[in-house]
Amino acid sequence: xxxxxxGNGIAGNEVAFSLRExxxxxxxxxxSAEKFPEYDPCSxxxxxxxxxxxxxxFRRSLDDYQNKNITLVLDSPVVSIDPxxxxxxxxxxEKHFYNKLVLAHGGRLFIPPIEGVDRQGVxxxxxxxxxxxxxxxGGSTAVVIGSGAIGVEAAEALKKxxxxxxxxxxLDWILPxxxxxxxxxxxxxxxxxxxxxxxxxxKVLRIDGDxxxxxxxTDKREIPCDTVVIATGVVPGTALAQxxxxxxxRGIKVNSRMETSVEGIYACGDCVETIDACTGEDxxxxxxxxxTEQARIVARNILGMNATYTGAYAFARAHFFDTHAVTxxxxxxxxxxxxxxxxxxxxxxxxxxxxxxxxDGKVAGGQAIGTYADSIGLxxxxxxxxxDIKTLRKNWVNIVRAGSPYPWIYRKMGWLIxxxxxxxxSDAAAVCQSF
Amino acid sequence: xxxxxxxxxxxxERKCDxxxxxxxxxxxxxxxVCSPRHxxxxxxxxxxxxxxxxxxxxxxxxxLCIKVCxxxxxxxxxxxxVVTDEDRCIGCRTCVYICPVxxxxxxxxxxxxxxxxxxxxxxxLPLCVQACSKxxxxxxxxxxxxxxxxxxxxxxxxxxxxxxxKVPE
Numbered sequence: 072x073x074x075x076x077x078g079n080g081i082a083g084n085e086v087a088f089s090l091r092e093x094x095x096x097x098x099x100x101x102x103s104a105e106k107f108p109e110y111d112p113c114s115x116x117x118x119x120x121x122x123x124x125x126x127x128x129f130r131r132s133l134d135d136y137q138n139k140n141i142t143l144v145l146d147s148p149v150v151s152i153d154p155x156x157x158x159x160x161x162x163x164x165e166k167h168f169y170n171k172l173v174l175a176h177g178g179r180l181f182i183p184p185i186e187g188v189d190r191q192g193v194x195x196x197x198x199x200x201x202x203x204x205x206x207x208x209g210g211s212t213a214v215v216i217g218s219g220a221i222g223v224e225a226a227e228a229l230k231k232x233x234x235x236x237x238x239x240x241x242l243d244w245i246l247p248x249x250x251x252x253x254x255x256x257x258x259x260x261x262x263x264x265x266x267x268x269x270x271x272x273x274k275v276l277r278i279d280g281d282x283x284x285x286x287x288x289t290d291k292r293e294i295p296c297d298t299v300v301i302a303t304g305v306v307p308g309t310a311l312a313q314x315x316x317x318x319x320x321r322g323i324k325v326n327s328r329m330e331t332s333v334e335g336i337y338a339c340g341d342c343v344e345t346i347d348a349c350t351g352e353d354x355x356x357x358x359x360x361x362x363t364e365q366a367r368i369v370a371r372n373i374l375g376m377n378a379t380y381t382g383a384y385a386f387a388r389a390h391f392f393d394t395h396a397v398t399x400x401x402x403x404x405x406x407x408x409x410x411x412x413x414x415x416x417x418x419x420x421x422x423x424x425x426x427x428x429x430x431d432g433k434v435a436g437g438q439a440i441g442t443y444a445d446s447i448g449l450x451x452x453x454x455x456x457x458x459d460i461k462t463l464r465k466n467w468v469n470i471v472r473a474g475s476p477y478p479w480i481y482r483k484m485g486w487l488i489x490x491x492x493x494x495x496x497s498d499a500a501a502v503c504q505s506f
Numbered sequence: 507x508x509x510x511x512x513x514x515x516x517x518x519e520r521k522c523d524x525x526x527x528x529x530x531x532x533x534x535x536x537x538x539v540c541s542p543r544h545x546x547x548x549x550x551x552x553x554x555x556x557x558x559x560x561x562x563x564x565x566x567x568x569x570l571c572i573k574v575c576x577x578x579x580x581x582x583x584x585x586x587x588v589v590t591d592e593d594r595c596i597g598c599r600t601c602v603y604i605c606p607v608x609x610x611x612x613x614x615x616x617x618x619x620x621x622x623x624x625x626x627x628x629x630x631l632p633l634c635v636q637a638c639s640k641x642x643x644x645x646x647x648x649x650x651x652x653x654x655x656x657x658x659x660x661x662x663x664x665x666x667x668x669x670x671x672k673v674p675e
Binding site: 111113114117122123127130359360363364386388390395397444445446447448449451452471473474475479480482483486 | 519550552553556557559570573574576577578593594596598599600602603604605606607608
């Protein structure tokens with residue numbers, strides 16, 4: 072069987088190597104649009120910022136492909152699929168025939184229609200090629216357009232390189248898809264203390280300069296700069312799927328076996344729209360752990376093992392300098408339009424902040440900054456188990472009773488949401504004195 | 507993924523009396539100091555000392571921390587332990603957040619994260635388990651027998667609970 076995988080990212084490689092782990096048969100071919108073996112886009116900002124050397128971003132070397140008998144075709148973006156002939160055509164005009172096709176080409180950076188985005192010095196941080204340019208770019212003032220996770224990480228990286236950094240966000244607060252306003256404002260304040268200028272609710276009108284960038288003009292001010300980083304989000308690559316007549320909505324539609332609407336074609340990774348594992352809604356979380364899990368399902372289904380994908384889940388962290396924040400599940404904004412009683416539990420202790428979003432008494436999502444974030448895994452567990460926080464409150468007397476049959480995690484959760492002021496003492500500093 | 511012939515940790519928090527010998531043993535083995543801050547296992551104390559829970563990396567099957575780590579620094583060792591490659595780790599704490607119990611601990615020397623390495627291969631038993639030989643709250647046993655022994659222990663507890671009180675003759 073000939074298996075062709077479009078895309079050499081996390082998902083594509085996971086499919087190829089999971090297949091190879093299970094069987095030495097079948098011809099596996101990966102068509103990559105780029106010139107590198109597999110690398111991790113999540114680690115690019117840390118390479119740009121100089122935290123780690125360049126080789127750390129790579130997850131595999133070219134030898135790994137050879138050793139596992141996987142053909143890697145570099146620099147060959149696929150432009151169209153012919154499902155009747157069972158072939159894909161690359162930009163160079165080469166035809167690759169397949170019995171099973173996996174679409175794992177992910178998404179591409181959304182370039183906003185701003186005047187001057189083609190100027191020299193307008194860079195991005197999604198692909199390694201672009202990251203290399205950004206890393207070698209010798210500028211002094213940078214404007215990051217967009218404040219998603221990539222934008223904030225890119226801003227941190229540039230700040231570490233000594234740039235003067237501005238972040239411009241069109242919406243009211245930074246990281247708008249991941250955090251609620253209360254959390255985001257705290258992160259914004261933290262970014263400012265590190266010397267990064269954050270400008271929210273501001274629209275970039277144009278990028279100035281003849282050939283090289285000289286400044287950015289927004290609806291409120293003009294910022295002279297020599298570097299612009301576009302971080303305005305990633306759009307799923309659905310155009311390729313449409314050439315084969317595959318059903319597409321926001322992303323490529325797949326069933327629970329990760330099959331597209333055309334037989335013999337599977338899809339996984341950033342380009343697919345799938346279901347939320349908790350709520351069953353159609354969602355698109357373009358996150359690494361989901362790509363990995365989807366890819367493993369694809370690999371098993373190609374081999375006829377009939378695996379079912381249970382769904383994707385949202386989990387992301389925001390980390391810059393000493394500030395650590397995390398988010399999972401839904402935000403207040405995304406629960407606002409749902410039926411049911413919503414409740415928000417907020418806890419604050421200096422710079423630490425915990426925010427839990429309850430829907431009908433059950434944890435639907437949460438955000439945390441600082442030490443509260445270290446225990447967020449307990450609440451993610453509560454979300455998966457559909458624990459009722461109302462029951463936790465009602466049974467609190469029994470939970471804290473000596474010899475209680477309840478698992479200790481309930482006790483810790485209760486303490487974290489403030490049911491008891493002095494229940495847990497895990498502070499290592501306090502213990503040190505007892506030694 | 508831990509295969510069945512590997513040894514795994516069994517924790518019985520009911521037996522833990524909070525003596526923190528495990529923390530001392532762990533920090534001494536890895537850093538040469540006796541300090542809970544340097545320990546990869548931590549004891550969470552609840553209430554007025556009525557519950558102590560040893561929390562550390564259990565190296566779950568298909569670990570989530572491996573999937574979410576942005577730097578791909580979490581790696582699985584041959585002995586089943588899941589540890590952090592300090593050359594890659596940037597200290598972003600993603601592994602702490604995704605962990606169901608928040609097990610990874612920040613290395614106070616390097617600022618990177620660290621988890622239990624089961625004392626690698628150089629000890630007969632992990633040192634924390636040796637330190638807990640009196641209480642037996644921590645045990646390191648064959649994965650195949652753990653289900654059987656824990657089932658027996660549960661049954662014994664139930665039996666004790668349901669046993670009719672002795673009537674003096």
